[in-house]
Amino acid sequence: AQKVTQAQTEISVVEKEDVTLDCVYETRDTTYYLFWYKQPPSGELVFLIRRNSFDEQNEISGRYSWNFQKSTSSFNFTITASQVVDSAVYFCALKDTNAGKSTFGDGTTLTVKP
């Protein structure tokens, strides 16, 4: 069975601080996909980033960056120079390649204070 753990329930930072959201996953699949989604107060989840299991290259996209380490089954997400608009619930998700179902973590609530 697949499992996604986001150990940080809530994080609070002051604007312009960097913040890293942790995600640890479990799967028996050799090929899988990892995602980060943002859920603002409006409720709609918005796709942020994805990573294929066979590509461990870490990247930066604007203020977002991610660190995918297959050896430790982790897919951490960093926001650089956080802004108040980054306040939201962030979900890490694992998608298997066969049934195409996604497993979500319980989410991390990020509060960025001015």
Next chain:
Amino acid sequence: DGGITQSPKYLFRKEGQNVTLSCEQNLNHDAMYWYRQDPGQGLRLIYYSQIVNDFQKGDIAEGYSVSREKKESFPLTVTSAQKNPTAFYLCASSIQTGGNQPQHFGDGTRLSIL
């Protein structure tokens, strides 16, 4: 603009009553999903559909039913058999179930018991 429309935004159910949540997408996506979100928890999959006239149970299908008669529409019925229906319901779609395609989400329907 293309997207997913869920209605109504708020819904109240009386004891013993069935209610139907609407989900429509104009993204021309083959796959559609229904999730349930409880406070402080991640998304749990209720049902998903890979193609018209086909759907599969997710992790918590008991007390729910769906249909997929049209590509654009994937309504969810919460039956009286669902004893604890109070939750936030999210509909999503993706180009297909397989691969690294992210899901696109609607704004959600909040269901409460009267």
